[in-house]
Amino acid sequence: MSSRLLKYTCLTIFAVAGIACTPATDEAVQSAGAAYTPPPVTPESRNLDQSDIERMMEELSNWGRWGADDQLGAANLITPAKRFEAIATVTEGITVSLEHQLLTETASDVPSPFQRRVLAVPDPTTEPAFRGGVSDNYNISYHGYSHSHVDSLCHILYKGKMYNGKDQDTITEAGCTTNSIANLQGGIVTRGVLIDIPRLKGVDYLEPGTPIYQEDIEAFEQMAGVVVRPGDAVFVRTGRWARRAELGAWDVAQSAAGLHASTMPWIKARDVSFLGGDAASDLVPSQIEGVGLPIHLLTIVAMGVDLFDNQDLEAVAETAARLNRWEFMVIAAPLAVEGGTGSPVNVLAIF
16 A cells, blocks of 8 residues: 555544544555564463463563553554554455444343433423434443453552552542553554454354463464564454354353463563453453453553453454455544543444
């Protein structure tokens, strides 16, 4: 893609997203398309214990990497050149939402359904007003395994600390005074990569409790001809929503396919900026005694990688398979909630 076309595309797409755009320099365009050689990563043992997680919390840490006061974490990897790299993946003009339809009925995986109340309902017994109107009120408890959302860097704590060593004492009833979701108000625009493990395995979905290992991710890269690069938003499909549609809801908090903790050195080596899944990325149970949600610990707290949870990856998987393209542009704009631990979010994949 020429630098002139990139400049025009940036102005068009970013204007729609409400994000400021600086025209590309030739150097930025060249950098965006530069060759990338992935670093070799020796797989961790599959038999991990709590001491291994504590070790990896130190070894994979990004604390101080972007300064002592940094609150963006791995989002710093999304540079202007990275955004132009993402824009260059858009060739079809196809948009796909990764947001699952909001769930309004209680189920084993929906303890807190989305609630909506319509305000000022028109009265059918009265003469219509010259100018009428209607509104509604939303109530959503988004953390958990029900609704599509993004976690902020203050959402998870490890031994009283959050990302970049900030103390849990900085959290009050008013919210997080550091590492809150408000830091992402400018939006997320980067290259997205879908890792479709059921497609790799030749099944419609993974059974709950199925671990995903480093060799699975690398095998999909080889099969699909895609390479995860620094600054990418990586989405790992397990087929959670396909299984739910076929067999019904189950308690995802107790049993979910997901990434095994041994994959985390690979995520760090590739400098992934955002990680997403169709549940919460974590294998449940974790297979590590005494440690729940190790992926949340190692990404959010150690690496400063925000997580996109409960993404519906079915439509994007179908589109990627039809186009035989597993990379796309990602746009997401979390709510600017001061002190917020995260936000409901509608992630868009643009092919």
